[in-house]
Amino acid sequence: MKKGLFITFEGADGCGKTTQINLLKEYLENQGYEVVLTREPGAKGLGEKVREILLNYDGVVSDRCESFLFLADRAQNIDIIVNPAVAAGKIVLCDRHIDSTVAYQGFGRGLDRKRIKMLNDIATNGRKPDLTIVFDIDVETSMKRVGKEKDRMESAGIEFHNRVRNGYLEIAKEEPERIKVVNAAASIDVVFENVKTIFHKTLQK
Numbered sequence: 500m501k502k503g504l505f506i507t508f509e510g511a512d513g514c515g516k517t518t519q520i521n522l523l524k525e526y527l528e529n530q531g532y533e534v535v536l537t538r539e540p541g542a543k544g545l546g547e548k549v550r551e552i553l554l555n556y557d558g559v560v561s562d563r564c565e566s567f568l569f570l571a572d573r574a575q576n577i578d579i580i581v582n583p584a585v586a587a588g589k590i591v592l593c594d595r596h597i598d599s600t601v602a603y604q605g606f607g608r609g610l611d612r613k614r615i616k617m618l619n620d621i622a623t624n625g626r627k628p629d630l631t632i633v634f635d636i637d638v639e640t641s642m643k644r645v646g647k648e649k650d651r652m653e654s655a656g657i658e659f660h661n662r663v664r665n666g667y668l669e670i671a672k673e674e675p676e677r678i679k680v681v682n683a684a685a686s687i688d689v690v691f692e693n694v695k696t697i698f699h700k701t702l703q704k
């Protein structure tokens with residue numbers, strides 16, 4: 500049986516990771532792999548309801564409450580979608596995961612990162628991605644890509660998003676084996692070539 504893989508895609512809002520996930524999915528399926536696509540927040544089913552609250556609720560949301568909502572969605576995603584698919588030998592591509600909470604709630608909102616990592620560990624039951632690709636881009640370019648219609652998170656301001664970006668780079672330095680950084684300011688084709696190279700290296704391990 501084929502070995503399953505769990506790959507996560509991370510980066511600032513507007514970094515282009517969703518385009519790259521779709522390209523990789525198509526590429527892998529053409530090679531005969533079974534691919535499952537998922538995302539956080541908003542894993543299929545209950546996660547979609549949680550996503551709606553997280554992105555569109557216009558009342559006050561405390562930083563800790565926000566974190567727990569992301570974590571609840573994560574637990575559901577891991578238990579219901581990721582683990583069964585990987586166990587069945589599929590490749591799971593996940594749009595955002597544990598590192599988003601460290602980058603956004605930790606570096607961005609300023610919550611204690613050690614505790615966030617502990618909570619991530621509970622939400623995932625200790626499972627870590629086999630590979631994480633961080634799409635790095637300067638905040639000015641990414642915010643231009645997002646455009647004027649911003650959701651609750653995207654409206655958090657330029658300083659917040661700078662902290663998130665630098666946070667991702669720091670996280671990547673802490674776990675260089677798992678986390679690879681790609682320059683997302685390059686063209687879609689160039690970025691995708693890098694993604695493929697990184698994927699094949701992981702497969703060889």
Ligand code: TYD
Binds near residue numbers: 512554596652
């Ligand atoms: P989404 O529309 O999925 O953004 P993108 O298309 O850029 O991935 O919105 C998810 C938002 O939630 C995004 O701003 C990042 C944020 N987020 C957190 O703050 N913490 C988390 O743990 C996760 C998973 C996402």
